[in-house]
């Protein structure tokens with residue numbers, strides 16, 4: 001069982017910044033996310049787009065903002081359970097919680113902060129009857145560990161960046177890569193499209209367009225897929241393979257959190273006050289895009305603010321008898337859990353002192 | 359420039375007659391959201407999520423789908439001949455009387 005002070009559900013910008021604010025209060029955090037990488041909407045939807053309304057950054061790419069947040073929280077050594085969806089929550093007698101993921105990983109925490117944004121990003125599945133039977137048996141909708149595909153025959157379907165990027169990556173890992181797309185045009189970065197073309201020339205990727213996978217065959221695991229060429233003849237072809245990876249993008253769904261007994265309004269979790277963003281269940285907070293209250297704005301800046309207030313309240317809940325006095329980081333510095341320490345240079349203060357002494 | 363009238367049929371079959379401004383650089387998805395209709399618009403209008411998919415019921419000529427719209431509709435579900443992405447349709451005066459129906463959520 002993973003134990004922590006604050007369990008954060010959602011590794012979007014709000015969840016990541018909550019780790020920093022909690023760290024200043026010496027509270028440990030662990031983050032769960034359904035996606036294989038942190039960053040939430042910033043990484044999943046618009047990593048290469050510039051954001052203009054982060055204070056102090058006239059312009060920052062969404063992906064870079066996430067990289068910076070990860071760097072900023074490094075000293076506080078958060079734990080991550082990635083690629084797993086938070087599924088159930090059980091309140092314990094002492095007021096703490098146990099959260100279990102879709103893969104059965106259990107987390108025990110004194111406080112739970114839901115920073116789930118628009119919901120967990122779920123893969124768009126192709127309409128193939130009985131497709132669930134092959135999930136985790138050769139069929140995957142996202143790649144967590146590319147080594148799984150070493151020396152295997154892989155079929156990837158899709159026309160966006162993920163399909164292109166993973167085809168390129170697996171060309172060096174798998175024994176055979178077939179990329180299938182329903183159109184002839186791809187919607188991805190130009191250099192990725194060019195790289196795929198190059199690998200097709202070198203026979204490292206087999207490209208089949210326009211075509212569609214209609215069925216999966218196999219005894220308990222993927223053994224082949226049935227492909228239909230979208231030409232006049234609608235020719236069918238069976239491709240033998242060990243793995244089928246459809247990458248048709250992701251759509252967010254509030255999912256299991258909706259059944260946790262929390263007050264929900266228009267797909268968002270109602271928080272009854274803007275003092276600390278606590279939900280109707282004491283000890284469970286909702287911060288960032290996932291919550292709603294009068295005047296709510298779904299902006300990264302607002303998520304950061306909510307994370308800060310949530311941590312102060314979580315501290316009081318965990319240590320009801322201790323009084324915390326808020327310190328500026330410029331004054332108090334930052335003590336990482338890894339023993340690192342950051343503080344303002346004292347020399348500046350000394351110089352002023354010297355001057356006064358003269 | 360004046361407002362146009364358009365009709366949005368929601369997922370329960372209810373018709374909403376709404377006024378949409380032609381001078382605010384809005385698109386059909388934004389009009390739906392402005393009237394609190396259940397359009398998620400997850401990608402914020404980048405033709406990347408298809409949660410703003412709608413069916414064009416009236417016979418207005420909206421021009422060809424752009425490349426991004428076409429590509430997204432290839433990947434989306436419940437797509438019909440008259441499917442369009444609301445976020446890719448700017449509100450202009452020639453859309454007076456437009457009737458659309460929200461596509462089912464995936």
Ligand SMILES: Cc1cc2nc3c(=O)[nH]c(=O)nc-3n(C[C@H](O)[C@H](O)[C@H](O)COP(=O)(O)OP(=O)(O)OC[C@H]3O[C@@H](n4cnc5c(N)ncnc54)[C@H](O)[C@@H]3O)c2cc1C
Pocket residue numbers: 009010011012013014015032033034035039040041042045046050051052053084085086087115116117118119120121254255256257287288289290298299300301303400401402403404
């Ligand atoms: C195209 C676009 C442009 C934008 N531009 C701006 C901008 O310029 N400025 C700005 O301030 N904001 C912008 N936003 C909004 C901004 O991205 C969001 O406000 C922000 O991402 C919210 O952060 P969050 O951490 O609350 O949630 P998210 O970023 O949505 O992250 C939530 C995370 O929680 C995970 N999750 C949810 N439920 C579960 C579960 N049950 N189990 C496990 N994981 C779960 C999800 O997988 C996801 O990774 C933009 C959004 C979009 C789509």
Ligand code: FES
Pocket residue numbers: 387398399400401402403404405406407408409410411430443444445446
């Ligand atoms: S809002 Fe995402 S496709 Fe239109």
